[in-house]
Amino acid sequence: MPETTPTPQHNPEHAPTQVEQRAMDLATSEAVAIPTQASSREEVVAAGDGLLSAEEARSLASDAWHELRRNAFFVVSAILIVLLILIAAFPGMFTTTDPRDANLKDHYLGAPQWSHFFQADWFGYDGQGHSIYSRVIYGARASIIVGIVTTAFVAVLGTLIGMLAGYFGGWIDAVLSRVVDIFFAIPLLLGALVIMQAIKDRNEWTVVLALGALGWTQIARIMRGSVMQVKNADYVTAARALGASTWRILWKHIMPNAIAPVIVVSTISLGVFISSEATLSFLGIGLQEPTVSWGLDISSAGDVLRDAPHAVFFPSAFLSITVLSFIMLGDAVRDALDPKLR
Amino acid sequence: MSTEPVLRVENLVKHFPLTRGVLIQKKIGAVRAVDGVSFDLQPGETLGLVGESGCGKSTVAKLLMNLERVSAGRIVFKGQDITHASGSALKAVRRNIQMVFQDPYTSLNPRMTVGDIIGEPYDIHPEVAPKGDRRKKVQDLLDVVGLNPEHINRYPHQFSGGQRQRIGIARGLALNPEVIICDEPVSALDVSVQAQVINLMERLQGEFGLSYIFIAHDLSVVRHISDRVAVMYLGKIVEVGTEDQIYEHPTHPYTQALLSAVPVPDPEGRETRERIILTGDVPSPANPPSGCRFRTRCWKAQDICAKEEPLLEVRAGLGDTAHASACHFAEVMEIVHTTN
Numbered sequence: 001m002p003e004t005t006p007t008p009q010h011n012p013e014h015a016p017t018q019v020e021q022r023a024m025d026l027a028t029s030e031a032v033a034i035p036t037q038a039s040s041r042e043e044v045v046a047a048g049d050g051l052l053s054a055e056e057a058r059s060l061a062s063d064a065w066h067e068l069r070r071n072a073f074f075v076v077s078a079i080l081i082v083l084l085i086l087i088a089a090f091p092g093m094f095t096t097t098d099p100r101d102a103n104l105k106d107h108y109l110g111a112p113q114w115s116h117f118f119q120a121d122w123f124g125y126d127g128q129g130h131s132i133y134s135r136v137i138y139g140a141r142a143s144i145i146v147g148i149v150t151t152a153f154v155a156v157l158g159t160l161i162g163m164l165a166g167y168f169g170g171w172i173d174a175v176l177s178r179v180v181d182i183f184f185a186i187p188l189l190l191g192a193l194v195i196m197q198a199i200k201d202r203n204e205w206t207v208v209l210a211l212g213a214l215g216w217t218q219i220a221r222i223m224r225g226s227v228m229q230v231k232n233a234d235y236v237t238a239a240r241a242l243g244a245s246t247w248r249i250l251w252k253h254i255m256p257n258a259i260a261p262v263i264v265v266s267t268i269s270l271g272v273f274i275s276s277e278a279t280l281s282f283l284g285i286g287l288q289e290p291t292v293s294w295g296l297d298i299s300s301a302g303d304v305l306r307d308a309p310h311a312v313f314f315p316s317a318f319l320s321i322t323v324l325s326f327i328m329l330g331d332a333v334r335d336a337l338d339p340k341l342r
Numbered sequence: 343m344s345t346e347p348v349l350r351v352e353n354l355v356k357h358f359p360l361t362r363g364v365l366i367q368k369k370i371g372a373v374r375a376v377d378g379v380s381f382d383l384q385p386g387e388t389l390g391l392v393g394e395s396g397c398g399k400s401t402v403a404k405l406l407m408n409l410e411r412v413s414a415g416r417i418v419f420k421g422q423d424i425t426h427a428s429g430s431a432l433k434a435v436r437r438n439i440q441m442v443f444q445d446p447y448t449s450l451n452p453r454m455t456v457g458d459i460i461g462e463p464y465d466i467h468p469e470v471a472p473k474g475d476r477r478k479k480v481q482d483l484l485d486v487v488g489l490n491p492e493h494i495n496r497y498p499h500q501f502s503g504g505q506r507q508r509i510g511i512a513r514g515l516a517l518n519p520e521v522i523i524c525d526e527p528v529s530a531l532d533v534s535v536q537a538q539v540i541n542l543m544e545r546l547q548g549e550f551g552l553s554y555i556f557i558a559h560d561l562s563v564v565r566h567i568s569d570r571v572a573v574m575y576l577g578k579i580v581e582v583g584t585e586d587q588i589y590e591h592p593t594h595p596y597t598q599a600l601l602s603a604v605p606v607p608d609p610e611g612r613e614t615r616e617r618i619i620l621t622g623d624v625p626s627p628a629n630p631p632s633g634c635r636f637r638t639r640c641w642k643a644q645d646i647c648a649k650e651e652p653l654l655e656v657r658a659g660l661g662d663t664a665h666a667s668a669c670h671f672a673e674v675m676e677i678v679h680t681t682n
Contacts, residue, residue: 063497233448234443234444234445234448234449235448235449235450235451237409237443237449238441238443238449238450238510238513239451239462240409241407241409241436241440241441242436242440242462242463242466242467242513242517243432243433243436243437243466243467244462244466245466248465248466252451252454252462253451256451256453256454257451257452257453
């Protein structure tokens, strides 16, 4: 089997990546290996074997997982997110202090005790004498629920609407795109303020409703553009030539190739929704006491900012880390899901 | 070649309407991409379809695949009119007519494994292969086109251009079709790889008894693989004949000009041969010339060419190599001096 050196004419415009290098090797050996028609089958098979056998065959999901495990950003953000989800699900595992325990006499604006790990006074006390550590732990649930549920809702709705508009075009696109435009014109926070104001009893789910009703337009637009680009690809024509149904074309060919930008935007908007919830709560129109939420705590700690900056710092830091984790995760997943970047 | 043709195309027409206006669309004309094309395809035969960009050859392919709706004319597959087939009838037709695409880099879904790509025809037509058999069938197909059957779980980007085109061919073969329409199947490949893919296609034709419609703009590739060749110009076939008739005894001026532009791999022959340089551009298919469509660029054009459209027919006085040609002044002119 001739192991030829890669010829330079295959990819003159850029330096070959590892994958391209392999493809080039294959192409060259294929060209060399087939002097006659009769021997072609066996020799190509042999050429392929020699060059790629080290790498076992994998599915897209396991391929992506393989890629992700080696990405430091993914590992860090995934650990943080798993931790945050654990905190949100089982806050009792992380603190025994009741976040609503208030002791003004002993604990008013008590300073953080840095060495008291996982104890009530670790992060100090706020203006009500609540343990800030406990409140930060219990406050995660509201943010995580609002972030994940709202994102899931807008991702499904936006993908569906974007896909229909992009694939079918014509009057369906015209109608759906105008609806998107109308919703897009409403600012997320202002619109959410108006909706929330109309609701008397506000909890996580009303926040999800308000943010979800207004937040899906960006994903719909991105999906529409992405689908329009993908639907003209030859492999879609090929599927149609095979007699594939519209449903199959959308599900098997268009969606997997068009969804990557939606995944990225979704994870980024997950952060946006979490901070929107905090903003709404901060403005006093989101979650209400006695619900524990980072936004509410940041809001109430603002009154004592100069005396007790730690009361603002800890909920803000948790909020920032959460938002950042999801954005980093989105980036890593996008890279892993695109086989062409590998 | 007296058997029943496997595919017969009669007076095929495709006009794309030109519209103006956003809300109220007004038809202001039509691009006559294909304007009266007729041909037969015999079982086991390869019909080459050549012509320059924009002459409508790819549109013919799309019409045959039912990817575009025919404006007028008939497509008959083994005696059955499939022009307006839909639903399950169309699905059945698709099992018998398959396509190989031009660009192997865009015709394979990058997010599906090779096994899924070649196996997709079986998902769509489950009656062809029972579920348990599919993996085996896909591996057989990979073997048939000269790829390693163990690469069934690879992704297209892990293959070279020539190998990808083999995957595309395997997908076309999966349903055991009788006709394969090849839309420039090798023009995106390196020259060295082109020959391999062409040889593969010739071998498969023998093994599976396929009929090809081979669309290309590379005349030497077409000559190599085709039994008969049809030359298209501006939506019409101007000349059709056997490979020998077209290449050695072309009678239509357009064919002659086209052949004179083929690069000759012989420095001396290149010096001595006569080149026909056409003047002007291809007229717009939205507003084609009257009479003969080639007359605006033809050195033989007379008054009759503007008045009367020359039919694609065998004209008298052309000797024993007579074949159909759409020119009032058809006469043999030897362009290519080499033999194959």
